[in-house]
Amino acid sequence: MTTTGPGEVSAREAEVLEALGARLSNAEIASRLHISVRTVESHVSSLLRKYGVADRRALAALAGGAAPAEAVPPPRPAAPPGRMAGLPAALTSFVGRERERAAVLAAFGESRLVTLLGPGGVGKTRLAAVAAGEAAPSFPAGGAFVDLVPVGGGFVAQTVAAALGVTERPRQPLEDAVAERLGRGRSLLVLDNCEHLLDAVAGFVERTLSVCPGARVLVTSRERLGVPGERVVPVAPLPPGSDAERLFLDRAAAADPGFTADPAVVAELCARLDGMPLAIELAAARSASLGADGLLATLDDVLRLLAGGRGAVERHRSLRAVIGWSHDLLGEEERTLFRRLAVFTGGFDLDAAVAVTRAGGRGPVADVLGRLVDKSLVVRRGGESRWRLLETVRAFAADRLAAAGETDETRRRHLEWATAVATALADRQAVTTALPDRQAVTTALPDRTAGATALPGRPADATALSGQGPDGRRDDFDAGFDAVADDLRAALAGSPPGPGETPHRLARALGRLCYARRFLTESLDHYREAAERAPHPGEAARDLRSAADGAHAVAPAGHHAFELLLASAGRARAAGDGDGVAVALASAVVTANRFSAGFSADVPHERLSALLEEAAAAGDRGDPVVAALLAAAAAWNAGREKMAPDPGLAAAAAEAARATGDPVLVSGALDAVSTAAATAGRLREAYRVTRERLSLLAAMSRDDPRSAPEVTDTYNMAATYAVATGDLRTALETARSALEDDLLGGHSYLSESSLVLPLALTGEFDEALRRADGMWDGWERAGGPVAGWMSPAVAAVALVHGLRGDDHRYRFWRARATQVSGGPRNHATFAAFADARVAVHTGRFGGAAGLVELVFTDFPQGRYQTYARAAGAELAVAAGLPDAAERLASASAVAGENDWAAACLARAEGRRSGDGAALAASVAGWERAGARFERACTLLLLPDRAAEGRAELAALGCPAPA
Numbered sequence: 016m017t018t019t020g021p022g023e024v025s026a027r028e029a030e031v032l033e034a035l036g037a038r039l040s041n042a043e044i045a046s047r048l049h050i051s052v053r054t055v056e057s058h059v060s061s062l063l064r065k066y067g068v069a070d071r072r073a074l075a076a077l078a079g080g081a082a083p084a085e086a087v088p089p090p091r092p093a094a095p096p097g098r099m100a101g102l103p104a105a106l107t108s109f110v111g112r113e114r115e116r117a118a119v120l121a122a123f124g125e126s127r128l129v130t131l132l133g134p135g136g137v138g139k140t141r142l143a144a145v146a147a148g149e150a151a152p153s154f155p156a157g158g159a160f161v162d163l164v165p166v167g168g169g170f171v172a173q174t175v176a177a178a179l180g181v182t183e184r185p186r187q188p189l190e191d192a193v194a195e196r197l198g199r200g201r202s203l204l205v206l207d208n209c210e211h212l213l214d215a216v217a218g219f220v221e222r223t224l225s226v227c228p229g230a231r232v233l234v235t236s237r238e239r240l241g242v243p244g245e246r247v248v249p250v251a252p253l254p255p256g257s258d259a260e261r262l263f264l265d266r267a268a269a270a271d272p273g274f275t276a277d278p279a280v281v282a283e284l285c286a287r288l289d290g291m292p293l294a295i296e297l298a299a300a301r302s303a304s305l306g307a308d309g310l311l312a313t314l315d316d317v318l319r320l321l322a323g324g325r326g327a328v329e330r331h332r333s334l335r336a337v338i339g340w341s342h343d344l345l346g347e348e349e350r351t352l353f354r355r356l357a358v359f360t361g362g363f364d365l366d367a368a369v370a371v372t373r374a375g376g377r378g379p380v381a382d383v384l385g386r387l388v389d390k391s392l393v394v395r396r397g398g399e400s401r402w403r404l405l406e407t408v409r410a411f412a413a414d415r416l417a418a419a420g421e422t423d424e425t426r427r428r429h430l431e432w433a434t435a436v437a438t439a440l441a442d443r444q445a446v447t448t449a450l451p452d453r454q455a456v457t458t459a460l461p462d463r464t465a466g467a468t469a470l471p472g473r474p475a476d477a478t479a480l481s482g483q484g485p486d487g488r489r490d491d492f493d494a495g496f497d498a499v500a501d502d503l504r505a506a507l508a509g510s511p512p513g514p515g516e517t518p519h520r521l522a523r524a525l526g527r528l529c530y531a532r533r534f535l536t537e538s539l540d541h542y543r544e545a546a547e548r549a550p551h552p553g554e555a556a557r558d559l560r561s562a563a564d565g566a567h568a569v570a571p572a573g574h575h576a577f578e579l580l581l582a583s584a585g586r587a588r589a590a591g592d593g594d595g596v597a598v599a600l601a602s603a604v605v606t607a608n609r610f611s612a613g614f615s616a617d618v619p620h621e622r623l624s625a626l627l628e629e630a631a632a633a634g635d636r637g638d639p640v641v642a643a644l645l646a647a648a649a650a651w652n653a654g655r656e657k658m659a660p661d662p663g664l665a666a667a668a669a670e671a672a673r674a675t676g677d678p679v680l681v682s683g684a685l686d687a688v689s690t691a692a693a694t695a696g697r698l699r700e701a702y703r704v705t706r707e708r709l710s711l712l713a714a715m716s717r718d719d720p721r722s723a724p725e726v727t728d729t730y731n732m733a734a735t736y737a738v739a740t741g742d743l744r745t746a747l748e749t750a751r752s753a754l755e756d757d758l759l760g761g762h763s764y765l766s767e768s769s770l771v772l773p774l775a776l777t778g779e780f781d782e783a784l785r786r787a788d789g790m791w792d793g794w795e796r797a798g799g800p801v802a803g804w805m806s807p808a809v810a811a812v813a814l815v816h817g818l819r820g821d822d823h824r825y826r827f828w829r830a831r832a833t834q835v836s837g838g839p840r841n842h843a844t845f846a847a848f849a850d851a852r853v854a855v856h857t858g859r860f861g862g863a864a865g866l867v868e869l870v871f872t873d874f875p876q877g878r879y880q881t882y883a884r885a886a887g888a889e890l891a892v893a894a895g896l897p898d899a900a901e902r903l904a905s906a907s908a909v910a911g912e913n914d915w916a917a918a919c920l921a922r923a924e925g926r927r928s929g930d931g932a933a934l935a936a937s938v939a940g941w942e943r944a945g946a947r948f949e950r951a952c953t954l955l956l957l958p959d960r961a962a963e964g965r966a967e968l969a970a971l972g973c974p975a976p977a
Contacts, residue, residue: 041755111258126246133250136293139235156200165361165501182533198227252290259285266299276307357412433506437524531718553590559583565720573613597634601644608651702736741914746773764793768808775811778947806836807845817853851886863894885916889923
């Protein structure tokens with residue numbers, strides 16, 4: 016490998032570089048390579064340093080063969096082949112099944128859902144793994160092999176998501192994240208052991224196939240799913256005379272390399288075992304001690320006991336008999352450990368086995384466990400110090416546990432073990448992401464009197480922004496939780512109903528762990544269950560506040576969070592906790608005002624005022640947190656209008672929040688300050704304050720739901736105010752950072768909309784249109800809620816089509832902008848701007864006077880008012896309206912708040928007066944803003960540079976303006 020800069024490019028870095036060349040986001044690279052987003056960020060930073068280039072675009076150029084100056088790329092790596100995450104490692108040879116393997120591979124060409132159907136122990140899992148491995152090269156988008164044995168009915172999506180390395184994000188349900196990953200091309204998903212989850216798996220598969228045309232699903236089950244288009248490949252016992260005997264001899268030789276036997280005896284053994292692979296392997300494991308003849312004699316006696324039995328298929332009875340026979344040959348300590356291991360739904364390590372089975376210390380348990388592995392009753396996972404029982408064997412062990420009368424006690428120990436493990440994981444994760452102490456945070460907070468805080472850089476500061484330690488620790492946490500998640504869930508589900516200290520601790524820990532793992536909806540459910548399980552109402556109040564915080568990462572957030580906070584206040588009231596009541600109610604008042612877009616109907620101002628009065632009466636204002644939240648609620652609720660905090664009270668709330676040293680509270684209070692400034696038209700002040708909020712993210716724990724409202728809001732508002740002030744390059748950087756964030760990224764329509772808007776304004780028209788469909792699809796998948804904040808991005812798509820001369824698509828997306836906003840007046844400023852700008856570009860001035868009048872209207876939520884008025888003033892000039900000079904003067908009065916508007920007005924003045932200096936100033940303004948399209952349009956007005964402008968417009972796919 017060629018070296019450049021300070022070090023050598025690793026194989027994984029080469030893979031990341033290749034993905035950058037394909038213009039994949041960090042989230043997409045993480046899914047492709049099955050690593051965390053934070054690991055990708057670390058590799059991108061390393062590549063930037065090694066190649067000595069400024070940004071990921073330069074890296075993409077390297078990967079594409081167009082090396083920037085002073086950078087010498089290494090040889091380009093080959094594209095990574097399709098990867099099947101979780102494909103079981105083969106520990107033994109695979110015998111036979113040539114016909115079934117061929118049938119599976121052929122079925123993929125005819126059906127998108129293939130089910131391997133057969134009884135337990137017949138070898139469906141092994142066949143599926145082999146077939147998937149052979150088929151993998153035909154699925155370049157990769158996929159996953161997912162074992163559903165330990166999974167409960169409500170967790171199919173979580174299990175698949177964990178295998179694929181995708182996570183839930185705001186306004187993007189986990190099922191959508193999975194569909195996005197599988198929908199990138201030809202992908203293969205294997206769902207193993209589905210018979211206990213038929214309805215859940217059928218629904219999941221049907222939905223996935225409906226939205227992922229390139230995906231194929233391979234299922235193993237004892238029953239068919241019943242999904243339309245399902246192709247069944249029966250998996251029967253191994254036929255006598257060939258494969259069955261070969262399997263027996265192979266496994267017997269593994270147990271005793273010197274094993275020999277009369278072929279007739281082996282054939283008789285396999286016939287007695289009905290050709291069932293699991294039964295054959297269990298019997299072969301005993302061959303070293305019994306020999307073939309002794310094995311046949313002993314087995315013949317066992318099977319004869321069932322000869323006259325009734326019930327299930329004969330081969331099921333013979334399989335159970337073989338397991339029972341193997342069990343009867345165990346010593347007492349082996350039987351004890353074996354039956355107690357039945358409580359583990361997934362795999363387990365040695366410490367878990369010791370804690371739950373109480374079968375001795377680590378040494379004795381390890382010894383007995385090894386003996387059970389030797390006898391094929393326990394399976395050791397290849398390369399790991401973890402074990403599991405095959406499901407058929409586990410069912411037998413559970414029967415033995417019940418017969419011994421030990422089920423309840425063993426389950427109790429399993430619950431205690433699960434609680435201890437979950438609590439330790441949550442504590443370790445909390446330490447990794449712990450906030451600095453209050454003094455350190457206070458010292459680190461930006462001075463409100465200082466100049467604008469620099470935006471964190473995207474690759475360099477991404478790890479710091481995550482609030483995480485080194486990347487490896489994050490991956491270790493994910494792997495550690497995934498290894499035990501099914502057992503933690505099962506322990507909670509199987510615990511006695513009602514309040515209890517142990518199940519409460521487990522539910523609370525699961526809430527935190529699932530949030531950190533980005534199973535956001537599941538986290539919310541666990542926090543709610545924790546509140547129900549809490550032995551004291553004060554603890555329940557805390558759990559409900561955590562649920563309310565976490566709700567901000569799940570759409571729609573506002574109303575849900577509000578109701579949870581009211582419930583928290585009720586529990587705090589029952590506990591006699593006045594401060595808890597004050598915190599919950601003040602937070603509820605803030606939520607109803609600040610996040611009103613998440614409510615189906617406004618909460619009346621009178622009700623919020625009453626809640627605030629109750630909060631003030633209940634809490635101790637001497638407590639800094641109580642005082643800060645009461646001050647924030649007072650600022651937001653000062654008037655009857657939502658999203659309109661009082662400026663003076665907002666400043667006081669920020670002072671109170673700073674006294675706590677809590678970056679979450681400071682960020683929330685600063686949002687009131689910035690909103691008040693924006694409402695008053697002071698966009699640059701709002702932008703400065705929001706950049707201060709952005710700098711606070713590094714001090715927040717990203718894996719604590721408390722940070723959710725600030726993380727989800729800060730990126731969005733930072734991009735919004737960057738656009739509102741015309742800082743388009745920073746708006747793009749901020750929006751891309753949000754897309755690559757492991758909480759906000761992916762194809763959440765919130766993040767996409769934040770990116771589409773600056774893409775349109777900078778002239779990155781092709782990417783804006785590419786992302787537009789994903790943004791709209793995400794909105795529709797979320798149920799098409801009223802989302803006025805998304806209307807500007809949708810109107811920006813209309814703007815692109817209008818500037819390119821596509822009237823049909825312009826009108827189509829313009830109607831969508833009204834649809835998503837909930838009405839023609841709500842969030843209509845940018846849509847009016849788009850109309851005015853397209854009119855100028857196309858020279859259609861028939862309705863110019865009315866449109867100019869409209870854009871100079873005072874719109875509610877007028878963050879883009881300066882855009883509208885600048886475009887309206889230019890329209891007045893271009894259309895020759897008599898009040899053009901007055902419109903220019905009126906728009907110029909606020910142009911200092913927006914670089915885009917200033918450049919537009921300079922161009923309008925140049926048009927009106929023929930002033931070449933004004934036009935040159937406009938060109939310079941567009942260059943500073945990074946607005947390629949507008950710069951090109953302005954060059955057309957300068958005779959000596961018009962050819963340059965026409966060439967740039969052609970490159971952007973746009974006709975020259977009228």
